[in-house]
């Protein structure tokens with residue numbers, strides 16, 4: 440079939456793995472992972488190996504210049520249906536867009552798909568089976584060349600780790616902190632790439648968000664500090680007078696696969712979706728007037744998580760008048776039904792892993 444080699448000990452380690460009853464997000468890492476090294480202009484063997492720390496010189500470029508990209512997708516095995524992956528081809532394509540932006544070699548789409556499929560296949564028995572739980576897969580590429588010159592590395596490592604995970608947020612909804620001073624991404628920058636630097640830029644604000652009781656930071660555009668972009672790890676949507684609004688894609692926003700799937704689903708249900716510039720101050724007025732009735736975060740980790748209010752840096756809070764989040768919760772269920780195998784999904788959305 441594919442070119443993956445299973446190395447001694449990897450399957451035994453997975454077979455020994457027992458899941459605890461309480462699963463957090465991203466805390467438990469599967470005891471085997473996939474790796475592939477790049478040198479002399481080519482990718483080498485694709486291998487499933489027992490989990491072990493990486494050995495890298497402290498001068499490896501990834502540590503100094505942040506030449507790193509990643510993806511996030513889930514394997515679903517709810518009620519032992521599946522396992523399924525959701526639109527992994529989209530992750531593969533986005534991975535290579537990130538690679539291009541960071542001056543890294545592309546990873547062959549077929550190898551990306553084989554690696555995530557193999558993780559779902561070999562880790563089938565450690566995929567949690569409750570709805571909303573999953574095996575979170577994290578493909579990653581780092582520059583491993585041990586040299587301090589500021590230029591793209593000559594050697595790289597691709598790897599995929601897996602984490603049997605529960606929901607990303609513990610509560611049913613979140614408040615979001617409106618970041619009006621700092622910026623996450625700027626035009627022409629790396630905001631649309633899935634790379635560590637964007638997350639590094641968000642962490643201080645994430646700390647402030649936490650102090651304010653918020654689950655995420657809401658980022659505004661870097662130039663006007665006015666137009667909503669996205670959150671630190673998910674996209675933004677809201678409902679105004681029955682219409683779904685989401686910021687139009689720019690090069691400062693990650694093009695979310697959940698976002699585009701929700702847009703398609705909502706349109707299939709006959710709902711109107713508008714992708715446009717969204718002024719934060721206008722939106723807050725609409726929330727206060729009761730015209731904007733819902734907002735929600737969407738992403739692979741968050742699925743769809745309702746936003747119950749917005750918080751400013753000075754602690755001033757604006758909550759939604761009603762907390763029923765009807766449209767968000769309907770879309771969340773419809774999306775999960777397609778990801779977890781209860782409803783027919785559009786072509787190529789749900790990929791069944793042949794895991795005998």
Ligand SMILES: Cc1ncc(COP(=O)(O)O)c(C=O)c1O
Pocket residue numbers: 511669670671672673674693694695696697698737738739740
């Ligand atoms: C910054 C950012 N925006 C949006 C998303 C949502 O993207 P997706 O739906 O593809 O997971 C994510 C999550 O991966 C993210 O990290």
